[in-house]
Amino acid sequence: MKKVKSLDDLKRMKEGLQANIxxxxxxxxxxxxxxxxxxxxxxxxxxxxKEVMDFFITNLAKRNIDAIVTQTGCMGYCxxxxxxxxxxPGQDPVVYGDVDVKKADEIxxxxxxxxxxxxxxxxxxxxxxxxxxxxxx
Amino acid sequence: xxDISLHILDVAQNSIAAGATRVEISVREKPWLDxxxxxxEDNGNGMTDEALSRVEDPFYTTRTTRKVGLGIPLLxxxxxxxxxxxxxxxxxxxxxxxxxxxxxSHIDRPPVGxxxxxxxxxxxxxxxxxxxxxxxAAAQGSTGEYVFDTREVKAVLGDIPLSExxxxxxxxxxxxxxxxxxx
Ligand SMILES: Nc1ncnc2c1ncn2[C@@H]1O[C@H](COP(=O)(O)OP(=O)(O)OP(=O)(O)O)[C@@H](O)[C@H]1O
Ligand SMILES: [Mg+2]
Numbered sequence: 001m002k003k004v005k006s007l008d009d010l011k012r013m014k015e016g017l018q019a020n021i022x023x024x025x026x027x028x029x030x031x032x033x034x035x036x037x038x039x040x041x042x043x044x045x046x047x048x049x050k051e052v053m054d055f056f057i058t059n060l061a062k063r064n065i066d067a068i069v070t071q072t073g074c075m076g077y078c079x080x081x082x083x084x085x086x087x088x089p090g091q092d093p094v095v096y097g098d099v100d101v102k103k104a105d106e107i108x109x110x111x112x113x114x115x116x117x118x119x120x121x122x123x124x125x126x127x128x129x130x131x132x133x134x135x136x137x
Numbered sequence: 138x139x140d141i142s143l144h145i146l147d148v149a150q151n152s153i154a155a156g157a158t159r160v161e162i163s164v165r166e167k168p169w170l171d172x173x174x175x176x177x178e179d180n181g182n183g184m185t186d187e188a189l190s191r192v193e194d195p196f197y198t199t200r201t202t203r204k205v206g207l208g209i210p211l212l213x214x215x216x217x218x219x220x221x222x223x224x225x226x227x228x229x230x231x232x233x234x235x236x237x238x239x240x241x242s243h244i245d246r247p248p249v250g251x252x253x254x255x256x257x258x259x260x261x262x263x264x265x266x267x268x269x270x271x272x273x274a275a276a277q278g279s280t281g282e283y284v285f286d287t288r289e290v291k292a293v294l295g296d297i298p299l300s301e302x303x304x305x306x307x308x309x310x311x312x313x314x315x316x317x318x319x320x
Contacts, residue, residue: 045147
């Protein structure tokens, strides 16, 4: 693999990145892109959350999918770590448990690309992870 | 935790939870002392002396989703198992800093792991925060300390967010290339 050594290469990458972003801004939902949240508490990290996060970052870039990966603390599902929340633009978030690289691949190909839910969803009464347990049943 | 980079990823979560806007992380190899030193410093809301005195105890946590806090006790244990030491200091309203020293050649020292991946993804997933990473490799003739600073990256990127997956991957390669002599 060719090694890059300085931020100069980043300057050269900028044009390509800017073109991608401009394209996104012309799309129907410029503000809402797909968000993937990986739970990053000790329990998640110890059970493989970093590998899952790496897989999403690498493959979203490689497959040129318009989505970002963010992180959150523990969602309270220590028994099902690593857990990942997927939120498509304009839709309710969905939480997957016991996510590994294979499941992550399925989530990209089916859920994110086709809008089809994949096995392994944790049924929860929540609105979003940040407002956990604030919703009714 | 399998390796030291995962401990760093984990303990950095405490800084994020403490509302830090800047986190400074360093990995320093000190072969003359046979040490590998990890330091993390944040400008988050810190801890009182009371909280600090309990932080090394797994049954202390301020989290609400579970009754034990494992991050700090695990790191402390890991450093001590490898013939090293652990220390944490904190000032409420100012921030927290911790240092974990591992015996560099100790048989129980975990590998450093994918530190470039950890630093680049922390930066990309928390684009509103600044991360500064310093790495002092042991290698002879090394050019001294490598410093990675998201403030410089943001100056180059302008309006392109650090959260772009392609940017995170680039930063990972950048850090890797500059810290090749690790371990
Ligand atoms: N950098 C920090 N700034 C402020 N408070 C901290 C910091 N690091 C730790 N703490 C406090 O110490 C407690 C224990 O931390 P520790 O990492 O051991 O467990 P936790 O974060 O609560 O849970 P876990 O790490 O297992 O997900 C935290 O809940 C927090 O209140
Ligand atoms: Mg913690």
